[in-house]
Amino acid sequence: KNQVEQSPQSLIILEGKNCTLQCNYTVSPFSNLRWYKQDTGRGPVSLTIMTFSENTKSNGRYTATLDADTKQSSLHITASQLSDSASYICVVRSNQGGKLIFGQGTELSVKP
Amino acid sequence: DGGITQSPKYLFRKEGQNVTLSCEQNLNHDAMYWYRQDPGQGLRLIYYSQIVNDFQKGDIAEGYSVSREKKESFPLTVTSAQKNPTAFYLCASSIGTGLTEAFFGQGTRLTVV
Numbered sequence: 411k412n413q414v415e416q417s418p419q420s421l422i423i424l425e426g427k428n429c430t431l432q433c434n435y436t437v438s439p440f441s442n443l444r445w446y447k448q449d450t451g452r453g454p455v456s457l458t459i460m461t462f463s464e465n466t467k468s469n470g471r472y473t474a475t476l477d478a479d480t481k482q483s484s485l486h487i488t489a490s491q492l493s494d495s496a497s498y499i500c501v502v503r504s505n506q507g508g509k510l511i512f513g514q515g516t517e518l519s520v521k522p
Numbered sequence: 523d524g525g526i527t528q529s530p531k532y533l534f535r536k537e538g539q540n541v542t543l544s545c546e547q548n549l550n551h552d553a554m555y556w557y558r559q560d561p562g563q564g565l566r567l568i569y570y571s572q573i574v575n576d577f578q579k580g581d582i583a584e585g586y587s588v589s590r591e592k593k594e595s596f597p598l599t600v601t602s603a604q605k606n607p608t609a610f611y612l613c614a615s616s617i618g619t620g621l622t623e624a625f626f627g628q629g630t631r632l633t634v635v
Contacts, residue, residue: 453528454565
């Protein structure tokens, strides 16, 4: 069964600290993996898209990694800001029909 | 200003009523999608359309209906047959499938009263 599991479910950190969010998937055949940021009551906004051959991709203070062998991805946030408080969603696209499979998200709260 | 627009932002429905959620995009995207989001769960696909006048059921299509008469518009009707319609509904669009970016609307929160 195609699944995407994220951990932790929720995370509280202090402003200025770094954090890492995890995503494990069992989607096959794999096409690409995306990380989205979703503010409360808003639609998700894309942070990164990674294909099978990419190990690391950065977008400002966000750095995503992908290990296609172990089917794991991580999203590292550097020098967190209050505006980073949001839900971070890992999404894997299957090559079979192009279906998107969503993780349940990690709820990040950055405190002053 | 290019984008994908959902309306209304909040919607209240009485039990037994049908209600239609609007989704419009001016990105010239062929593919459009409707997802449902519930607390603690990943987004679940309701319906999707890859081209005008064609649409396919997603994982949880029961109690919902859609139409795709125009490329720009993909309205979702939540019928009285949907047993638990209270949720956050998200519409998305993309140029196609594969590596293409999926852009999301701001969502509609539907509450049954």
